[in-house]
Amino acid sequence: IVSTFNNYNDLYPDWTQTEVSTGTSIMAVEFEGGVVIGADSRTTTGAYIANRVTDKLTPIHERIFCCRSGSAADTQAIADAVTYQLGFHSIELDEAPLVQTAASLFRDMCYRYREELMAGIIVAGWDPRRGGQVYTVPVGGMMTRQPVSVGGSGSSYIYGYVDSNYRAGMSKEECLKFTAEALTLAMERDGSSGGVVRLAVISEQGVERQVILGNQLPKFSTV
């Protein structure tokens, strides 16, 4: 396959030619009455940070969000397509769409085009039928519901922390603290994650968003 970029030229550093990726740490937790979702804010092209304040928590519908990881272009394109499909479906139904429906739409696209895409997505939201739900659609196009889900390159570093600290029946505040701490730990260890922590709480009341800046992140002992 002929590449249109001239690789022999030192004039153009490597990062001008590599695809933009959301290195990423993303996370979602279910609680009674809704979900808490969180993400870091770093987008990289090679070793350069193209955007240090990215918003990886993308609204798909009024009370359904997705957390994006993988190729920035692929996930943006998929999210735009699913937003359109879900909006249309919701108008046809004259009802708020189910979180499972949104997750299914993501799964259909990610599975059908699995060879061409690099996208790991966590779909989370609230609907009147089943309350707060988290569905994970990793690379490859599987879809499964989980009470807690982590994703992205930084997730590898926090599986232990999440498995040991998650308890069923946490409150909203406990979930927020849990998510913020987990993402902070991931950002600390993963080079492709960093910046600020973006959090959102989705419930029957709507969506509350917050940002935790670098100096306000929880502190752990750094050896």
Added chain:
Amino acid sequence: MASVSVCQYHSGGFSFENCKRNALLEADINKLGFSSPAARKTGTTICGVVYKDGVVLGADTRATEGMVVADKNCSKIHYISPNIYCCGAGTAADTEMTTQIISSNLELHSLSTGRLPRVTTANRMLKQMLFRYQGYIGAALVLGGVDCNGPHLYSIYPHGSTDKLPYVTMGSGSLAAMAVFEDRYRPNMEEEEAKRLVRDAIAAGIFNDLGSGSNIDLCVITKGNVDYLRPHDMANKKGVREDKVYGRPVTGSYRYKHGTTGVLTKAVTPLNLEVVEESVQTMDTS
């Protein structure tokens, strides 16, 4: 489903049939020791900033073909619509054609809606086209403009991802320009300060990046007005060669003063020539 838009362009579009042939040709040519012609790239530093009344876009003016400067004063700030302009880095042909296609479609769209086009619409059109070509169209863009919702600035990457930010830089000189922005950017700057900031960011790219050079072009977009300042700053004016030295013209003159070279010995040998034949031939001057 959405109805067919009037701005549907031909599904013919780009044809990649020759890619395999080109790959074979390139291999053959390299065996002979030649190199195939390189696509002209805009090495480039481009950037944009949102300020109090609108956006300021900036670009250098050097276009390179491999390691040679192909164009010392090319224009990298492209027109999209009366209120939207787009800087382009990457493959020069790709940025030129992509911006022209979207500009054309956006004009049709604007006539169809009866409204001034929005920057987010241009962003959507560009990102969806670039994603469709999976990064093979090497166009990295800085899109800026002012519409009914205020000033907006987007950076668009060749694979089709976009970022909406208050200040962006792209191209090989983007790191140098971003360093300037990260130091001096403030929200809600005045126009003069914003222009100075963009000018300095592009200058950083020009003087610290080999792929960028020559002049600084600026484009200031506000509600209802666009200032296309080309050039805004000729940072690399070509020097003027001295015309005369000691009253003698310098260019192309190789007459030196008598005595410049010392004469050691001199021998004169007259050549005795006799005229054998003399004829006059008139020139046909009709």
